[in-house]
Amino acid sequence: MEERSYAPGAMEAPGTVELAGQRALVTGAGQRLGQAIALALGRAKMRIVVHYRTSREGAESTARAIVQAGGEAVVLGADLASRDEARRLADASVSAFGGLDLFVASAANFERVPYDAVDDAAFDRTLALNLASPFALAHRLTPALRASRGSMVFVTCTSATTPFRNYLPYVVAKGALRHLVRTLSLELAPDVRVNAVAPGTVLPPSTMDAAELERLRTRIPLQRVGRPEDVADAVLFLARSSFITGHEIAVDGGRSVAAHDSG
Numbered sequence: 001m002e003e004r005s006y007a008p009g010a011m012e013a014p015g016t017v018e019l020a021g022q023r024a025l026v027t028g029a030g031q032r033l034g035q036a037i038a039l040a041l042g043r044a045k046m047r048i049v050v051h052y053r054t055s056r057e058g059a060e061s062t063a064r065a066i067v068q069a070g071g072e073a074v075v076l077g078a079d080l081a082s083r084d085e086a087r088r089l090a091d092a093s094v095s096a097f098g099g100l101d102l103f104v105a106s107a108a109n110f111e112r113v114p115y116d117a118v119d120d121a122a123f124d125r126t127l128a129l130n131l132a133s134p135f136a137l138a139h140r141l142t143p144a145l146r147a148s149r150g151s152m153v154f155v156t157c158t159s160a161t162t163p164f165r166n167y168l169p170y171v172v173a174k175g176a177l178r179h180l181v182r183t184l185s186l187e188l189a190p191d192v193r194v195n196a197v198a199p200g201t202v203l204p205p206s207t208m209d210a211a212e213l214e215r216l217r218t219r220i221p222l223q224r225v226g227r228p229e230d231v232a233d234a235v236l237f238l239a240r241s242s243f244i245t246g247h248e249i250a251v252d253g254g255r256s257v258a259a260h261d262s263g
Contacts, residue, residue, distance in 0.1 A: 017240045020045035022150075023097040024239075025090075027080060027137070028107030030055030032203050033155060035062050036228030037104055037235050042066030042073065044236065049093040050075045051107065072097075080107050081128050083136040090140035101150040102239050103141050105134040108155065114166050123169045130173035135180060142188065151193040151245075153235050154181050158200045158252045178248060185246030193245040195238045200252020202226035221254030 024041050028034030030052035038048050039062060048066050050073050052059035063073035074096045078089040094100050109129050113122045138152055145152065159167065160175040178196060185194040201216050204225065217225055234249045250256050 017151075017242050019102075019236075019239060021047065022101035023047045023049075023099055023148075024102035024104060025049040025051065025093040025100060025137075025141070026104040026106055027051045027089075027134075028053075029062055030057075030059035033199065033228050033231050034104075034106035036232045037106055037155075038062050038073075039065055039069075040229070040232035040236055041102070041104075041239070042071035043069045045070050046102070047072040047097050048074070049096050051080075051089060051093075052077055053079050053107070080133040080137075081125065083128075083133055086133040086136040087140045090137050094141070094144045099148055100141055100144040101148045103138065103145065103150070103152045104235060105137065105152070105154045107133075110167070110170060112166050113169060115168060118168055126169035127173045127176075130170065131176050131180070134177060138180075138184060138194075142192065146188070146191040149191055151195070151239060152181075152184065152188075153238050154194075154196045155231070155235075156181070156196045156198045156248060158198045158250055158256050160198065161250075161256055181248065182246050189245060193238075193242075195244060195246070196248040197231055197234045197238065198248050198250045198252070199231050200226060200250065200255045202231055202251065203228060219255060220252070221257065224253065226251060226253060 024046050026034055026038040026048060029038035029050040035058060038050055042048055048071060050059045050063045056077060059075045063075050066073040076089060076092050078085045080086050109126060111126055134154060154177055156178045157174040159171045160178045163171045181194055181196045188194055201220060204213055231251050234251050238244060
């Protein structure tokens with residue numbers, strides 16, 4: 001039998017990415033989904049830049065929990081309604097740990113604006129935070145992520161597939177963000193992987209009444225509302241998966257499938 005030996009080469013795929021010791025920026029990490037994502041990455045022993053805008057106390061609490069879990073954390077504030085602030089955050093994040101391996105774009109607003117009330121200010125405000133600044137961050141972080149052969153994970157929304165009424169600027173921004181993910185995955189390959197996680201009914205607004213929440217729950221095949229940890233688990237999966245790029249994982253309990261159920 002002929003014996004062959006194989007040397008590593010360009011065609012050999014790397015294994016699962018080891019996250020311990022890697023450096024990440026998580027935006028909006030002082031509360032809600034961003035906080036859950038940062039905590040999950042911290043438990044994986046990553047070094048995290050914890051971004052916040054107004055939730056400084058929450059961001060500092062997140063950072064302490066990351067350190068207690070064996071990771072490292074730096075807290076940085078920035079108003080991502082401004083692309084200039086976004087670029088400054090990107091530069092400070094790379095400087096904090098001397099590079100970057102993962103960028104998680106979680107910061108967002110979820111502003112209810114009835115159709116007749118949509119004006120320039122509402123449209124500009126929503127697109128700035130949900131689309132323009134994530135791209136400004138991604139663009140500025142590209143050299144660092146290319147150097148580390150790292151990845152980006154954007155938090156989109158299932159509303160980009162099944163639109164919500166009364167949230168037109170938000171839905172449009174998230175739909176564009178989804179397409180940005182697909183386009184960036186081509187622009188940045190093979191050096192940087194770019195993916196997305198699309199939450200469904202996870203952490204519904206505190207203003208939602210019990211009847212409305214129950215109505216939503218009954219439409220979900222798994223018959224429960226999602227937890228922040230469900231989204232964080234998907235981000236971890238994508239951060240570790242070395243052969244996935246240009247894809248979006250719906251974390252919605254099957255609701256996006258049920259929306260097309262003719263039965």
